[in-house]
Amino acid sequence: MRIGGPAMADPEESLRRRKAGNAGSEPGSPPGRGPGRDPTGCNARLRAGTFWLTRIVLLRALAFVYFVAFLVAFHQNKQLIGDRGLLPCRTYLKSVQQYFRGPVGWDTVSYAPTVLWLLDWSHMDSNLDALALLGLGVSSFILLTGCANMVLMATLWVLYMSLVSVGQIWYSFGWESQLLETGFLGIFLCPLWSLSRLPTGTPPSQIVLWGFRWLIFRIMLGAGLIKIRGDRCWRDLTCMDFHYETQPVPNPVAYFLHQSPWWVHRFETLSNHFLELVVPFFLFLGRRMCTLHGALQILFQVVLVISGNLSFLNWLTMVPSVACFDDATLGFLFPSGPGCLKGRVLKLQEEAARGLRPPPRYGCMVRRAVHVALGVLVAWLSVPVVVNLLSPTQVMNTSFNPLRIVNTYGAFGSITKERTEVILQGTASLNASTPDAVWEDYEFKCKPDLRAPRVDPAPGRQASGQRRHGSVPAGPQPFREQGAPQVGPGRALQVQVQPPRGPARHHRQMVGPQEARALLPRGQPPGPEGLLPVAGVAVPRTAVGAASGLRVDQ
Structure with a gap:
């Protein structure tokens, strides 16, 4: 005799209870759907094959x-x-x-x-x-x-x-x-x-x-x-x-x-x-x-x-x-x-499985x-x-x-082995060709933004050789009303392509401008469609000329 514990149910009694629980189920329905259960309950498992x-x-x-x-x-x-x-x-x-x-x-x-x-x-x-x-x-x-x-x-x-x-x-x-x-x-x-x-x-x-x-x-x-x-x-x-x-x-x-x-x-x-x-x-x-x-x-x-x-x-x-x-x-x-x-x-x-759906209209x-x-x-x-x-x-x-x-479709059919960035610079100096001319960067507003800027990836494609229609976003300053950094009354504009000087110390150096810069040659004649080719980078000449009073320094 077991002392202090619950009495074990008789096996025949347990079988009678299970039969009573399943009583009232429709023929062919899954086990466990008794009279007190919703046949379309949300806890039921959905069948495969519908979308x-x-x-x-x-x-x-x-x-x-x-x-x-x-x-x-x-x-x-x-x-x-x-x-x-x-x-x-x-x-x-x-x-x-x-x-x-x-x-x-x-x-x-x-x-x-x-x-x-x-x-x-x-x-x-x-x-x-x-x-x-x-x-x-x-x-x-x-x-x-x-x-x-x-x-x-x-x-x-x-x-x-x-x-x-x-x-x-x-x-x-x-x-x-x-x-x-x-x-x-x-x-x-x-x-x-x-x-x-x-x-x-x-x-x-x-x-x-x-x-x-x-x-x-x-x-x-x-x-x-x-x-x-x-x-x-x-x-x-x-x-x-x-x-x-x-x-x-x-x-x-x-x-x-x-x-x-x-x-x-x-x-x-x-x-x-x-x-x-x-x-x-x-x-x-x-x-x-x-x-x-x-x-x-x-x-x-x-x-x-x-x-x-x-x-x-x-x-x-x-x-x-x-x-x-x-x-x-x-x-x-x-x-x-x-x-x-x-x-x-x-x-x-379940209606489809039983053929209860109405005929197509x-x-x-x-x-x-x-x-x-x-x-x-x-x-x-x-x-x-x-x-x-x-x-x-x-x-x-x-x-x-x-x-x-x-x-x-496709992506990254070729991989650039060295990262370069296209840098736009302007100067307010009267003589842009002198060594003491101060050049200031036109920083792109977003690199990157939560809203996926379209301007900023374009110079990256130019620097990597992907010249889609041959232009970079060098043009009229469109962000003046939004408080973007200004160069001031610029008098000349130059473009630089800068390679990394070495391993980046943190992610900002890798993402943003690097310290090493390679000045591009100037004095090249304008290319087709009004583009000014500068070391393989085609800059829209007309757009650059209208940029906040800037002129292209050749």
Whole structure:
């Protein structure tokens, strides 16, 4: 006899209790769903194969990137492409119109698709602010609510396309086209009018989801192929010895990663090749491998965010990876409780499993036809992209159509081995050629900023030899009203390229100007298109001449 403890229940009595607990369960229902339990309870596990919650996460992630992009545009567009900007978009639109010699027509709009053609150009700053603010408002609504329809997503796409089309060199980065392609697919992920988070009549299309997967496949594979076909250091595994220091805008963490042992850099390079050349094929190996692909790619982008500063590129690259997860995988992101989304999704899953869903209506058939047409369009536009991927002369970050629906991507095909910075200096001395002339630096306002400055990475690309359209941001001082440092009544301007003198002692020395400076030769004749070539750096002559009364000292 057991003294002082609870009496052990009889085995037959325990069996009778379990049978009573399961009494009343419907035939075929999972064990444990008795008469007192909610068959669509929020604690129940979701089934695999549906993407209701995936759509909500993906739309919110895309809205977040849109919000950042429009915030950057609102903060900087007036200084870059506004009425008094470095490269006014009004001048650009006039040049496009003059090139086609006539009123605004199809050729003009297809060359520069923007709603600015329909607006008054006399207040271009207000137009640019209006586009950015409208984009901020729409993206904020989607980000906060998780609700979107085709109208809202198309509005975001048209607004951003309008800015990119007139952004010129400031919007020539690869992530601009990537955001437009991602946003275009996002339009077809939503119902036409409904703003419900769970529009039961319009389940997420498998064609659109595979469009996102095809996008992340091309992004990663293109980045991997351009590396092994490009710089030799990617093949001998030494690129990471230089990358942290010579990337366009290193962050403080990059300095410490740069000091890692050589074997860590070799492992980093090998891991990069594995993630960009092998992991993308996991997409086609079933649900588990597809989920693993999404997790690895998002983790990879998080590491890149920590170790570098590439604007919203890495955050944007995470967005199509979300399409690799289904509701069963993402259910943990949603709260439990009465009337929760997970419970409603589980109910939809059970209705579909029992064949209780109503037959498709006419609108659903039209929607399916649109999705099929989208798939055919993406496949057709992917032909030159695939040809480019397979070509030994692969190019990266290129669009093959004016709407940038399907593009080719890539990054860091070549690695700069030595970091150099382009320095703009002005002097107030009457005779700038004398040795006692005092030169003062034009410090760039942001290196970098939380809102991803477009001006500051451009000199870095010039110094590394990436001369996109041959100009650096040396022009009219656009930041005067914002309290930026002034050189004063400058009389001359010079450009310097400065290499590092040696190992940096802390991250500020690596990121900012170094002490060693190499003066550039002067007296060279102006180059084409009004550019003044100075030791391989093309400075816009007309812009420099108008800079706060400055003149180019030749």
